[in-house]
Amino acid sequence: MKAVISTGYGSAEVLQVQEVVKPIPKENEILIKVYAASVTRAGSMMRTGKPYIGRLFLGLFKPKNPIPGTGFAGVVEAAGDAVRTFKVGDRVFGESLVIYGTQAEYLCLPEDGLITTIPHNMTFEEAAPVCDGPLTSINFLKELAEIKPGQKVLINGASGSLGTAAVQLAKYYGAEVTGICSSTNIEMVKSLGADHVIDYTKQNFPNIEQTYDIIYDTIGQLSFSTCKGSLTERGVYVSPVLGMPLLFQMLRTSIFGSKKAKFSATGIRPVPELKMLFEEVKEIIEAGKLKSIMDRSYPLEQVGNAHRYIDKGHKRGNVVLTMEHKSDKFPMAKRQINKSQSA
Known part of the structure; x- marks a missing residue:
């Protein structure tokens, strides 16, 4: 072969x-x-x-x-x-x-x-x-950030594999979704259900006066320090890209402060747990709510x-x-x- x-x-x-x-x-x-x-x-x-x-x-x-x-x-x-x-x-x-x-x-x-x-x-x-996009994103949004209806969610890298899945999943769970992407991808991200879109080529995200319950940085280009001022009092920053700064902030925020930085290595979770999430993703796909x-x-x-x-x-x-x-x-x-x- x-x-x-x-x-x-x-x-x-x-x-x-x-x-x-x-x-x-x-x-x-x-x-x-x-x-x-x-x-x-x-x-x-x-x-x-x-x-x-x-x-x-x-x-x-x-x-x-x-x-x-x-x-x-x-x-x-x-x-x-x-x-x-x-x-x-x-x-x-x-x-x-x-x-x-x-x-x-x-x-x-x-x-x-x-x-x-x-x-x-x-x-x-x-x-x-x-399993690369939706499964990872459902793990971060549902399991790690504990997304709830009515919450405001910001997704950085909204046009990528993780991001396109995250926009659809966040809407499925009843959140108000803002996506960050380039000019060429704005219409596509909106078509997936995003309520608001930030064009990073024209707007500087940290300067935007809005707070979010969840900031999901799918590409690891932001940081908890950058996003902290844009989080609600008990907001959470999550990212699948682990580096020393995020590791330090995870350790610090696990002890101090109400705003949290979190990371999860989806692929090393126990298979039975991943199977449950995988089956949920499949059900959402079959219902026509995720593509x-x-x-x-x-x-x-x-x-x-x-x-x-x-x-x-x-x-x-x-x-x-x-x-x-x-x-x-x-x-x-x-x-x-x-x-x-x-x-």
Whole structure:
């Protein structure tokens, strides 16, 4: 089978598509024929091996898991003898939390992993990034910030993968939503339900006279110190981008003051907890209240172009890799692959 292989840390050139051995499922595993895999900003950071502290987990000199990728969508091609949850032909999507490996034509995962069937109203391309954007954002908004109806929520990076999901989820939970994005993305963010939009190219956010119960900095470009004056008396600042300043503020605000800074590593939460959130996300999608915003899709062979595009920092929603399988046996697997776009 074809798979993306990360040969080391560095630029997009370290990613090479090679022929590797097709995996065989164990008794408790399913073999998934992958049709789409997410490409994310976090994956781009892991490709570079920066910040360097991350190499303690990823591998000191090169990735321990050579096939990158976490989010996926595909079809169950085979199942181990002990598998009871899924059957051959099921359309499934989810996240490979520890072993990665989704940027390949086939993937083996245990049936009790972060996997479920794809909602009827989603394509493979739309399903693949759900655990990267919506699952992370529901964890930050619902679990960490404890969002409530009527609250004012500010989302920085409202046009990205996390941000587009966060705008829709915050509206679903009954909040008044303000998004921060560039001029070119204002209409798109409004179409997702944002009540107000701040154009960062024309307005300086900290100077705006408004307070928020929750500030969700999806891209880590603000800071708790910058946002503190814009938080209500018991407001909370949350961000998935952990650095020393945020770590210090988390420790300090856990003891002093009513305004809090919080961080959560969504991917290391216990799988049963993530499954509950994942199923809730799925229900919201099936109800038509949450959709994946797709920017670009690339064939597997153009993985380098996908990373170069993400590195430019202007991604709108999600980017995915798509896989062509010449001998499809499952009619349900047929879908239109978006035309790839070069960087």
